[in-house]
Amino acid sequence: MLDTGQLIICEHCDSVYHKVTLGKHQKAVCVRCGAVLQRYNGLTLQQRLALSITAGVVWILANFYPVMSISLQGFSNSATLWDSVRALASGPITFIALVAAISIIIAPMFQLLILIWVLLFALAGQRSPGFRFCMRWLETLRPWSMLEVCLLGALVAVFKLAGMLDVLPGIGLLALGALSLLIIRVAGRDVRELWDTLP
Ligand SMILES: [Zn+2]
Known part of the structure; x- marks a missing residue:
């Protein structure tokens, strides 16, 4: 055959x-x-795992620290990614909040969790439990993970608002930038090489 x-x-x-x-x-x-x-892609298994764990830590920073703070005449307000999703959910188009939550929070989180799970076993030279399921999901999640779109949106908002209010980019925004780069590096198409490494 x-x-x-x-x-x-x-x-x-x-x-x-x-x-x-x-x-x-x-x-x-x-x-x-x-x-x-x-x-x-010159990444070894160890390097990919290390970068995935780093991305996991950066994911936490991106989600729990404010993406930006704005202040006007002494009043200030800051928002995290979750705040932005919640604000969308209370608006007229609730459905968009779900799409936003999936593409900027949930999909990247599952990508990283699955990657770390698969790579931990790959280091020991074996397929993780549910390997085939995990590898299929990595492919399914990739188009849903749209951090770079969110990052672009946040940057546009920072520049647009900067003319009217005092805008301060937060740790969350830096983390978002780093996370988009890391995810492109570790969860790109080349993860399929794992099929060959772990026959
Ligand atoms: Zn072709």
Whole structure:
């Protein structure tokens, strides 16, 4: 039987290729449609686990510290990510609050929890309980995790409001920036390499 573990399919045009080992700064590109098939990622299991745990700590900072504080004529107010979701929930479009909560809080949290769970076992050279389920969920959650969109929104708000009020970016905003970068690094498409590392 054909060993399908050695093949890679272009997600954009369904062409099938043999996987290659990439060197630093290299990427494999589909000859038919030009999409990127594989990108070099020098992370070892230990490094990926360490960065995932760091991201977990940063997630806590991003959620419990204010993203920004505003003050006007002596009155000041600060808001965390949860406050923003709660404010949306009490507005006219409650549904958006749910989408926001999933994409900026819940999806990144589950991505990190699943990653840490899978990687802890991977370090011992074995598949975690529910490995296949976890790996499928990592793929499912990725498009839902939209921290960078939230970060962009928060930055736009900071600049827009800065003209009218005293706006102070908070620890939460810095943490949000760091978290978006970390999640892109540890939970990108290349986590699928774990299928090959743990046959
Ligand atoms: Zn293609």
